[in-house]
Amino acid sequence: MTFLSPFLLWFLAAASIPVIIHLLNKRRHKTIQWAAMQFLLKATRESRGKKKLRHILILTCRALGIAALAFAAARPVVSGLVGWGAGTIDTVVLVLDRSASMELRSGDGQATKRELVLQKVRDALTDLGNPRLVLLDSASGKAQEVPSPDILAEISSTAATHSTANFKTLMTTAAEYLSRSTGRSEIWLASDLQLSNWRPDDERWAAVRATLASLHQKCAVRILSLTGSAAPNVGLRLVGTRRLADGLLLDLELIRSEEDRGSISLPLTINTNGARSSETVILPGQSLRFQKRISLSESDATGHGWISIPADGNVRDNTAFFAYGPARSIKSLVVATPGEAGDYLSLAAAPPGFEKQSVERIDPAQFSNADTSNVAMILWASPLPVGANVQALERFLSSGGQVVFLPSETPSPESFLGMQWGPVTLAESGKFFILQDWNKTDGPLRDGIDGSPIPAERLRAIKRSSPTGDAAVLARWEDGETFLTRRIVDRGTLWFVSSIPDYTWSNLGDADVLLPLAQRILALGADRFDSSYLAEVGADGTNLLAGESRTRIDDYAAENSPYEAGVFRIGERLIAINRPLAENDLQIASKDNLDAMLEGTDYRLLDQAGQVGDSSLSTDMWRSFLLAVLFFLISEAILCLPIKSTATSQKLVAAK
């Protein structure tokens, strides 16, 4: 709490006036000759406890009433950020979330979360007497001093971006900055608490806490939670692109906020190399993942474009940019011992007629020496890896590769990332394991774009080995046992298939299942090579190298800042930069998450910061103090009421 007229606090001394008057009155007694002494003696003996307490309460009410009046005159200001216990603050480090999700407009559709919080921070800082303000924005990650909170909304460092935020890093930077400053400091975090921006599981939060704890003066952390009501919003994101022989396949996703219900129709505008077209997409639920195929002619070796939906609650998530260039060859690796299974797998990975696809077959013992930098998919039909192979596979997965494990004849007790093979089981004589239930909307056995299903029911097996471990099951045998599982590992994916294309196991080699499965997984793995044309805002590939310049070449907008999405030519490179996929994450960091991340720090979560009706983070408190004055005066008046004595006196007079 701070005071706009602190010199008036001297009037607090007036609170002692009632006590002084009381003491003077006690000394200023009048002498009187009295006859009815026996009652006076008795009354004096009995007058203890309640009466004295009442008298003390009356005095207290008078003193507090005057004190409250003095406080009201001093114009106290309580900041929702600072709270009651705070005194003067010398430095405020404002950590501003400038991520794309902060551009979501509030429930009334007037201002975005970022604009709203900037306005509130400005008002709060003005009320607090304009302490030194240091801005640390999530896009640049650099601290800069702002001369006045009035210009906070105008400077480029608080402008909207398509970037994401990393609060762990920002907090570290803030703490390091404060370690060099003196005086009482506070860190104000303005964020929509998007879980992907906070990453509570990151072990490096411990380092953040340690840095904060090491500050020579304890620093309070205030989190302005901007999780209030928001305008309806649908986000469009480009999950990936894949160059086909005659076109470009875009994996797109529409995501809607959880509050919205019902099916909606959205017009989709597609701009390819300046040529526009449009179509309508029906969004039946909260999200829709779909593919958009763009036909390209032979002459379209390179190009770019964008896809957008109409403006809504957040204009920063309505457009996805893409770029493409010459298609590259896709290489697969089959790790299997010589045999029928390896042959079929090699065929499925590089079928005849697919010139751009190639396959290399190696023995498991040779894998650790193999170059996987240009490999999109690894088909592993051998016992689970051990030793150096494990690390090599993990690195491959982290870089976006796809690994498909298939069982081997030799049972192996090893596990890989918590996944294991179960025992090999045989079908009863004359019977088969038949694939019955598989995910038709997601995964490599999904239906085709035209809706035609994969003939997976034709798969028959006489031998199988089901995987066990924490993974999503995408297909099951008719007895409920697992056929296909998926587990996302960093940027890559780990797949387990419970049979092998060998006549002693199953008819997986018939290509009804194996070919689409291998080709679709291969396509996913190939995405990482197409990323040279596709990047997220803030990614390493978007930075300018020495001598390079940055030029925006799409016609969607003209902004050319490093934190804008668009199609850019950086030096000789053509690159479509989109906002990070995580910015459409609807998950919010919970209080438990914050408790875990900021454990041991003096942090306070302010939920009201995102409320539209709450125009300021600070409140002029003089009205409350005037109410307190009124309360104390009324209390004093009630305590002074001579209730019992009047009644007794009346009775005595009546008795006459």
Next chain:
Amino acid sequence: MPHSFIDNILLSRLGSLPIESRVPMMGNVAGKHRSPHRGSSVEFAEYRKYVPGDDTRRLDWKAFARSDRFYIKEFEADTNLRAYFVVDASGSMNFHSPGQETKIQYARRIASSLAYLLVNQGDAAGLSICTDKLYLEVPPSRRAAHLERFFTTLGKVEPSGETGLIEALHTIAEKISQRAFVVILSDFFTDTAALGDALQHLRYRKHDISLFHLMDPQEIGFNFDRPHRFVDLEDGTIIVAEPNLIADEYQTALKDFLISVRAKAHDAAADYQLVTTDRPLEPLLREFLTARIPKAKH
């Protein structure tokens, strides 16, 4: 000699009201009050059988003619009333709040007015003044000249010291041999149990007792706006107190005291009047005297 406590106008207004006794009196001369003995008044009382020694002149010959038996016809005897005014002259009777008269002065006015009315109707009035003991007495007399002595004595009373009312009442009860009208004027700031005993003593001696309980309005209201140093009028005890804080307890104690005194008076079949000194005297005495008139005489 004029006395400040005698109001001639008041006395002339009350002159038409008699002072009646509520119990039969035993006076020395004929008067207007009932006697326990049979006498020669015109009011028939009863017949009784003749016994040897009775005055034959009182035989009812007509009754003998009708019944052939001797009957004596008896009539009520009327006698005079002797009133004793017991005035408490302890220090507490000297109290008065601003603008009010002292309790002793109020007592003087009551006693003098009633004494005048009594003598005026042919009854005798006596005076007893008590402080810590019974120290002044004027024996009852019917003579008009006696009133001057009564008033002079009353005027000379100066309240002081502690009260000796209880002892005085016992002394009076023992001293008065015949039934009398005893009027006690006091604030009764004494032990109420002892007061009850004294009243019972008077009651035992078949006296007609009337109590005028004199209180100052401030003693009842206890309205003070600031701390006071209270000095006892009787023994000089000093108490510094804040009346606002003790008003409730004071009122409670006073209430208990008033109820107790009233109860003691009731037990002794005494006539009780709680009087504040701000009350006009005429309505008080008119009410007192009217209440004493037997219903049959209305």
